[in-house]
Amino acid sequence: MHNTRLGNLAELMMENNLDLILLTSRPNVRYFTGYGGEGIALISSDGAATLYVEPIYLEEAEHSVPEKISVTPVEEIYDPLAAAVEELREKRITIGVDSLPVEKYSELAASHSMVIKPAGGLIWRIRSRKDAWEKELIREATAAVESALEMAFDLLMGDSQASEIKTIVTEELMRRGADAIPETPVITPGREVYRRGDTLT
CATH class of the missing domain: 3.40.350.10 (Creatinase/prolidase N-terminal domain)
Incomplete structure (x- = not known):
């Protein structure tokens, strides 16, 4: 490669x-x-x-x-x-x-x-040229991030602390095959009320 x-x-x-x-x-x-x-x-x-x-x-x-x-x-x-x-x-x-x-x-x-x-x-x-195996890796990475965000959303609906959510999100990304996290996940629940279907940024 x-x-x-x-x-x-x-x-x-x-x-x-x-x-x-x-x-x-x-x-x-x-x-x-x-x-x-x-x-x-x-x-x-x-x-x-x-x-x-x-x-x-x-x-x-x-x-x-x-x-x-x-x-x-x-x-x-x-x-x-x-x-x-x-x-x-x-x-x-x-x-x-x-x-x-x-x-x-x-x-x-x-x-x-x-x-x-x-x-x-x-x-x-x-x-910028992506071989078939690179495209597959991108798909896997996208799926891993989506899974981690789903977990973060579910935890935000409960009473989990930001530090706990950050740890769980990081662990999920590593479990799904990441060998490093480029940036530390930033979890700031604030005072917002979240509903399924909302966009988290």
């Missing part, structure tokens, strides 16, 4: 004359490498990928990514992005970035041997 995505990205990189792409967005890093924690990834136009993580996340990262992806712990600078920027500084390359803090962009831009281009559109071209 991830190797296929990297291969597709590499093809687009070659078409757009990019030597490397620097991924700093966690969703993008996870999409192309399988690792969902803190870290950044460098993808080359031959499809090779290097994941930079802090030492504390090394074991998790190594178990999350395909063998093709190299995992590099940041030993001295506890900042994966800073380490990658330092490594790239003097290279004569054209690099695409999905997003980059201003100070890091300035550091890269200071290198006269490097050309920096936005790569968000390129990445979206790949992420």
Whole structure:
């Protein structure tokens, strides 16, 4: 799965004359490498990928990514992005970035041997294509959320505390196959009276 995505990205990189792409967005890093924690990834136009993580996340990262992806712990600078920027500084390359803090962009831009281009559109071209198995995962995720919202509604009709509802909703999502919750559910019953068929936001 991830190797296929990297291969597709590499093809687009070659078409757009990019030597490397620097991924700093966690969703993008996870999409192309399988690792969902803190870290950044460098993808080359031959499809090779290097994941930079802090030492504390090394074991998790190594178990999350395909063998093709190299995992590099940041030993001295506890900042994966800073380490990658330092490594790239003097290279004569054209690099695409999905997003980059201003100070890091300035550091890269200071290198006269490097050309920096936005790569968000390129990445979206790949992420917007959904294979059959991806569509099935989306259907499963939608069903899981609907189930959790049904439970939340039923609990709101009773006398459950917000913290209890939040815990139950999170547990239901995990039970239905989620491996992480992107945002903590916010449960604020307030003083409203809810009826079946109401829209909860």
